[in-house]
Amino acid sequence: MKCVWFVLLVQVMSAVGSHRSLTGKGSIEIYLSSKNAKTRAEIPYRMCLPKVPDYVNATAKPSNPSLPDKFNVTILEIKRGTFVAEFELIEQTTEWDTMRITVDWSSYTFNGMVYQNLIIWFPDDADRKYINGHTSSKNCIDNGGRLVDIVDKAMYDVVYNYCRDTVVFGSDDFVRIWL
DSSP: OOOOBOEEEOEEEESSSOOSSEEEEEEEEEEEEESSSEEEEEEEOOSOOSSOOSEEEEEEEESSTTOOOOEEEEEEEEOSSEEEEEEEETTOOSOEEEEEEEEEEEEEOOSEEEETTEEEEOOOTTSOOOOOHHHHHHHHHHTTOEEOOOOSHHHHHHHHHHHHHHOOOTTOSBOEEEO
8 A cells, every 4th residue: 555645734824913815804893783682794895805705704892992892703604895794792682772893804715724713724735845843833933824733633633634635645655744
């Protein structure tokens, strides 16, 4: 049986602050109110994107910094010019009056996947190098990320299956993957 090994760098990029796969980021103020703790809104990117983003991350806070309110934001739908989000006012179960809210967002397109708010990204496997773990880690840091830390069996299975399904090994004799 033929074993396939080469060094493939797996990089995890946090959803905020990474530059490698980032296609856009912005901030917008909107007015929201709700009859209960949650409400939905469609947020425009206010920029032209080349395609529908693969992933959008958003946070929300009152525009008035003296207000103590906090929000959970869930992205419900990603479109080319907008995204639909659900805003939940934490510690509030009843209706809330109109409030001016600042929504900060980042959109990404990438050849990767999202696992628990981490973007797991495989660099171009055509650029194969024989490197060790230290060099792999430095390469990740230089590209705005870090090596994957496998924290449990579920994460291992996700990364392993993604690698198995997306990396083309070709005619290499062996493959070594640094995580």
